[in-house]
Amino acid sequence: MDTRYLDDLAPGQRFTSPGLTLTEAEIIDFAWRYDPQAFHLDANAAAGSPYGGLVASGFQSLAICFRLFIQSGVLAESSMGSPGIDELRWLAPVRPGDTLHSEIEVLEVRPSSSKPDRGIARLKYHALNQRGETVLSFIVNHLLRRRTG
Numbered sequence: 001m002d003t004r005y006l007d008d009l010a011p012g013q014r015f016t017s018p019g020l021t022l023t024e025a026e027i028i029d030f031a032w033r034y035d036p037q038a039f040h041l042d043a044n045a046a047a048g049s050p051y052g053g054l055v056a057s058g059f060q061s062l063a064i065c066f067r068l069f070i071q072s073g074v075l076a077e078s079s080m081g082s083p084g085i086d087e088l089r090w091l092a093p094v095r096p097g098d099t100l101h102s103e104i105e106v107l108e109v110r111p112s113s114s115k116p117d118r119g120i121a122r123l124k125y126h127a128l129n130q131r132g133e134t135v136l137s138f139i140v141n142h143l144l145r146r147r148t149g
Contacts, residue, residue, distance in 0.1 A: 003077040006119040006144040009106045017068035017102040019130070022056055024096035030060040056094040061136050065127035068102045080118060080143040088138040092129070099130040107139065111146065118145055 024043070031040030035057035038045035046054040070079075094100065103126045111119035121142045126134050 002073075004074050005078045005147045006109060006111065006121055007147045009109045009121050009144075011106055011108060013106040015069065015072065015074055015102075015104045017072050017104075019099045019101040020064055020068060021099040022060075022064070022094060022096060024054060027054060027056045027060065027096055031057055035059055051093050054096055056096075056098075058090040058136065061090070061094045061100065061127055062088065062138065064100055065102045065125055065136060065138075066140070068100070069104050069125065075142065075144065078145045080145060082143055083120075083141050086122075086139040086141065088136070090136050092133055092135045094127075094129065094135050098135075100127050100135065102127055116146070117148070118143060120144070 028041055031037065037057075039049040039051050039055055040046075040057050043054045046052075069075075105124045106121060107124050108122040109119065110121075121144050122139055123142055124139050125137060127136045129135055
């Protein structure tokens, strides 16, 4: 896919990533490293939790959703990082065997008033599972290069 620069984006534009299936081992490994709560680490303990079974960390789901879009290459040459994420919401549990993909919508494109070579694109991310259920959503303020010439 061709890289999009700030000038190539417009509100309402949409992108869809490929999917990724999470295994129980990946969920537990991530939890041991970054979110060691029983309902992420132990299937038996998770069975007695409000989730009724093992669930992925919301942070893992967030990272996967973001990664799937970044790996698509849409912002490969234009990305300069991000000043932050807004409105993060975990909406449904992600379980072993779930396949997530990202759907992204451009909300706003704002050239910088002080640095003409860049600007901010506000992109709304949704992670959906194989049943089409939205499991999380968030907005990333992407700092992007503008096209030169």
